[in-house]
Amino acid sequence: MRIAHVANFYGPTSGGLRTAMHELGRGYLERGHDYLMVVPGPHDADEETEFGRRVSVASPVLPLSGGYRVISRVSQVREILTGFDPDVLEVSDRTTLRGLGTWAARRDVPSAFFAHERADGALGSHLPAWTRRLLPVTRIADAHNRGTAKRFATIVCTTAYAAEEFERIGREVAHVPLGVDLERFHPSRRDVALRAEYADPTEALLLMASRLSAEKRPDLAIGAVRILVERGRRVRLVSAGTGALEAAVRADAAGLPVDFLGFVKGRSRFARLLATADAVVAPGPIETFGLAALEALASGTPAVVNAASALPEVVGDARHVADGTPAVVNAASALPEVVGDAGHVADGTPVAFADAIERVLDRDEESRRAAARARAETMPWSATVDSMLALHTRALEQTADRPAANLHRRPGREQTRPRR
Numbered sequence: 001m002r003i004a005h006v007a008n009f010y011g012p013t014s015g016g017l018r019t020a021m022h023e024l025g026r027g028y029l030e031r032g033h034d035y036l037m038v039v040p041g042p043h044d045a046d047e048e049t050e051f052g053r054r055v056s057v058a059s060p061v062l063p064l065s066g067g068y069r070v071i072s073r074v075s076q077v078r079e080i081l082t083g084f085d086p087d088v089l090e091v092s093d094r095t096t097l098r099g100l101g102t103w104a105a106r107r108d109v110p111s112a113f114f115a116h117e118r119a120d121g122a123l124g125s126h127l128p129a130w131t132r133r134l135l136p137v138t139r140i141a142d143a144h145n146r147g148t149a150k151r152f153a154t155i156v157c158t159t160a161y162a163a164e165e166f167e168r169i170g171r172e173v174a175h176v177p178l179g180v181d182l183e184r185f186h187p188s189r190r191d192v193a194l195r196a197e198y199a200d201p202t203e204a205l206l207l208m209a210s211r212l213s214a215e216k217r218p219d220l221a222i223g224a225v226r227i228l229v230e231r232g233r234r235v236r237l238v239s240a241g242t243g244a245l246e247a248a249v250r251a252d253a254a255g256l257p258v259d260f261l262g263f264v265k266g267r268s269r270f271a272r273l274l275a276t277a278d279a280v281v282a283p284g285p286i287e288t289f290g291l292a293a294l295e296a297l298a299s300g301t302p303a304v305v306n307a308a309s310a311l312p313e314v315v316g317d318a319r320h321v322a323d324g325t326p327a328v329v330n331a332a333s334a335l336p337e338v339v340g341d342a343g344h345v346a347d348g349t350p351v352a353f354a355d356a357i358e359r360v361l362d363r364d365e366e367s368r369r370a371a372a373r374a375r376a377e378t379m380p381w382s383a384t385v386d387s388m389l390a391l392h393t394r395a396l397e398q399t400a401d402r403p404a405a406n407l408h409r410r411p412g413r414e415q416t417r418p419r420r
Helices: 016-030 074-084 100-106 119-126 129-134 137-151 160-167 192-198 218-230 246-252 267-276 291-298 311-315 350-361 365-376 381-401
Strands: 002-007 034-041 045-049 052-058 088-092 111-114 154-157 204-209 235-240 258-262 279-282 303-306 343-346
Touching: 002 016, 002 074, 016 034, 016 052, 016 088, 016 291, 016 381, 034 074, 052 074, 074 100, 088 100, 088 381, 100 111, 100 137, 111 137, 111 381, 119 137, 137 160, 154 160, 154 381, 192 267, 204 218, 204 267, 204 291, 218 235, 218 246, 218 350, 235 267, 246 258, 267 291, 279 291, 279 350, 291 303, 291 311, 291 365, 303 311, 303 350, 311 343, 343 350
Parallel strands: 002 034, 002 088, 034 052, 088 111, 111 154, 204 235, 204 279, 235 258, 279 303, 303 343
Antiparallel strands: 045 052
16 A cells, blocks of 8 residues: 655654654554655655655745744645555645645545644634634634545544544544554653752652643643642643743743753653653643653653643543544543543643642552553554554545546556555
């Protein structure tokens, strides 16, 4: 099977999107398939990597995005895809690349759109409060999602929370949770010397692994630390990440036990940092999955998460598909926002986060770390890869059953079957 994945907002400091693309590619290659990534970059490039072929398209930086690039030369992307001649197409973008679903449909190429974020959440978090009161944000998001749903054969959502806005417009989705590298992220990575770099023995070490941008709500974590200090709790928050709000967040944290590391280079150091923290704080209210929180659990570190996001599903008892077949989910039956021993849920206020952090820290350390790891072990990347391949195989079979009437397909091209 020849699988192409096209995305924007992919770069050296990207978080979950970049990781997901790489892990999918690694899994596809291990199972004997071909994998192409088309992503934005500072210049055109074509290279072979351990997770597949990566073609970068020279793209401008989007203002106020923290350095992320967006492909503007979509015609070049179409040329690259035509040359690769994919059997299936994956797209992770709501902006300039959304039209590739139509490109695929005209060629009888099954397409899958990854809903890595919610349109209503993204709109709401980036608009001023007075604008949100005036604009029908939900209706705008619904219109955008209807356009997306028309273009793509399959909508892939990682959680019921991500699926809800598509189900609101009557579109079924495939539920394919992301996974975690259980070897890289492991409790054994805990590093006493690294901990001593950031906190003294009397302090609880908290970690916020997040982009410093409006939708991530880093202010909730800073506010929680302020309250904990006022309560006399000895804590130290370490922020790993950069973003457009970094200067404002630094100013808000002045005088508090908060350290800013910027982007942490090297997955090994990041894994050690996750395993060394006493708790990870994930304040973002519109997270559709929260891969860093799952990596924290795999590292044996419980997570304190925003109740408004998908993270209660990730750190709680979310549904799993054991047979590798993507499930169609119904947001009305989404899991209750109650978390087991792997973490705690907080409403979107600094006080609620401070309370949840204290509940985590007051639990027995050995049991909370064991519970976190046990939760992560139910979500390996292999399950994600198997689910996506099952989805693609079924889509190819359905395409092969239809009359070959599409003139845009290459003459003589027969539908390629997955290589076993």
